[in-house]
Amino acid sequence: MKDLGLASRCLGIEFHQDTKNHSVYITQRQYTEAILERFGMQDCKEVKTPIDINISLTKPERPNERLMQQYPYQRLIGALMYLAVSTRPDIAYAVNLMSQFNTNFTVEHWVAAKRILRYLKGTVNYGLMYQRTNKQLYGAVDADWGSNTVDRRWYSGYAFILAGAAVSWEARKQRNLALSSVEAEYMAISEATKEAIYLRGTE
Known part of the structure; x- marks a missing residue:
């Protein structure tokens, strides 16, 4: 076995370790930026919340397969899910809510899901900071x-x-x-x- 030193990146998660102050900061900045670019949202307008508190989403009575094929909704939710369970608990509720419409969504749901990307655009540096406490x-x-x-x-x-x-x-x-x-x-x-x-x- 070979000692490669302190971990800096693993499975899309970036580690920033400060041995002097006994702290570890984990983030997924590069992964987030890749998602934004993948869905054409790298230059989108930022928002302060991942979901509109006044929004009321419902499932259509029947799925519109023709319409749903136009939007990569499931791929977006899947990409966001990895963020939500790894380093971004602040989007966990929004992603969970939007995942309920994976098999039956409309343009309204697509716009709501892209709002999460607009939120990530303004919070791309967010992560989890662990440091020694009592x-x-x-x-x-x-x-x-x-x-x-x-x-x-x-x-x-x-x-x-x-x-x-x-x-x-x-x-x-x-x-x-x-x-x-x-x-x-x-x-x-x-x-x-x-x-x-x-x-x-x-x-």
């Missing part, structure tokens, strides 16, 4: 019970922080129905607790 692992969890008026499936999300940045996160639409916001909160806490038990077991 804080133990801690997490935050929340549930959104009432905003989905289409099928009433609720959303939940959590993030666990260690060394100053997220080490585990999730944002997803739940399969089961909750009869109240309290029930949704309890179920969200249950999911986060499972992850907490797993993470504490790996310390």
